[in-house]
Ligand SMILES: *[C@@H]1O[C@H](CO)[C@@H](O)[C@H](O)[C@H]1NC(C)=O
Ligand SMILES: *[C@@H]1O[C@H](CO)[C@@H](O)[C@H](O)[C@H]1NC(C)=O
């Protein structure tokens with residue numbers, strides 16, 4: 013999902029948050045292709061997307077407590093939040109979630125710092141904003157990981173934005189390490205675009221230097237609808253396509269909503285024998301019922317759309333009340349699914365021997381980024397027209413490499429996807445015709 017509203021006056025001041033961290037909360041780290049709690053148990057995500065409006069949802073402790081309690085009833089152990097205000101106080105909400113064993117995956121970017129595939133750049137304004145969010149949340153033990161971007165690339169000819177996203181990962185990791193923060197996983201949440209698969213995933217993971225690579229990759233996947241199956245949904249192809257990737261992968265959004273009711277039978281594949289040996293769980297889109305009709309709970313009946321306390325007519329706070337039967341369908345699935353995975357002590361040695369996957373090669377009419385390309389430095393922009401000179405504009409300074417060559421210019425892709433809330437639903441494998449994209 014892409015949020016298109018603008019947030020007012022974010023990032024006005026650097027924030028210093030003295031978090032009250034609960035010593036009983038184990039932290040999460042990425043080891044090889046798995047996540048582990050610091051107590052050695054493998055971490056599988058049972059998550060819900062939590063963004064009640066376009067504003068930071070982690071500032072109202074009373075609301076967070078109500079939601080955390082209901083999420084514990086649902087069986088969730090993770091939330092995903094897309095937009096926060098790093099200057100706000102998050103202590104109450106983060107401990108409300110920690111108290112019920114719920115971890116946070118957090119998007120570092122927001123409306124005015126996100127990547128634009130038509131005009132890719134990575135600069136100090138973005139990095140400083142990302143650093144402010146990391147500063148504000150790093151001290152919470154239940155911060156599971158951060159995304160530098162969500163669905164930044166949605167077209168084949170947008171793939172030359174990928175090096176900029178990877179530079180952001182590199183620079184956020186360097187900042188994390190320079191500040192001596194714990195090894196908070198830094199990764200990317202991708203749109204499920206068949207033509208970018210598996211190149212984008214492999215590109216973000218590849219390379220000889222782990223400091224440049226993503227700590228994890230994740231996908232927003234709406235392929236499994238109704239009572240589909242592991243093979244019929246396309247999930248089996250996602251697993252095949254991730255063979256050999258040395259970092260954790262998970263589903264950062266899922267939950268096809270047509271046909272209704274939502275059955276969430278995909279959870280049995282994700283957290284069962286089909287996928288749990290390879291991937292790390294999933295985040296269901298989304299907590300609140302609103303106009304897009306993906307909600308698991310509502311805060312009361314829909315009202316007039318001009319009601320100022322109920323954006324678009326949907327109440328945005330209060331006591332959560334389950335959307336039936338979707339909520340209980342998901343709860344029933346999760347109640348039966350608790351993969352034990354691998355113990356960290358049994359895995360760490362072999363994880364050290366994992367080799368990074370090879371960088372994808374650029375192809376005519378396909379993936380644009382050359383495997384030998386070095387990452388842009390902070391401050392560089394992409395001149396899409398200047399392919400013969402390498403395509404990167406001047407202005408590089410600071411961290412990272414500067415010399416950059418680039419593959420061929422963008423070729424026409426498939427579909428234009430611009431702004432607004434959208435969902436890609438790939439039914440290619442269901443239909444058996446390959447590559448059919450459908451608007452949901
Ligand atoms: C480690 O912590 C997680 C999260 O609190 C918990 O589910 C798991 O049972 C713990 N494992 C051990 C071995 O204590
Ligand atoms: C980064 O790029 C944005 C968009 O072009 C611009 O507004 C901002 O001033 C740039 N920051 C720096 C430090 O150049």
Ligand SMILES: *[C@@H]1O[C@H](CO)[C@@H](O)[C@H](O)[C@H]1NC(C)=O
Nearest residue numbers: 209210249250252253254255
């Ligand atoms: C990825 O999966 C597709 C089918 O979805 C398959 O055609 C392709 O060969 C796979 N690629 C890799 C690298 O596994």
Ligand SMILES: *[C@@H]1O[C@H](CO)[C@@H](O)[C@H](O)[C@H]1NC(C)=O
Nearest residue numbers: 167169422424425426427428
């Ligand atoms: C990228 O592809 C889309 C169609 O998918 C096309 O509309 C757009 O013009 C292309 N952009 C460039 C820069 O070639």
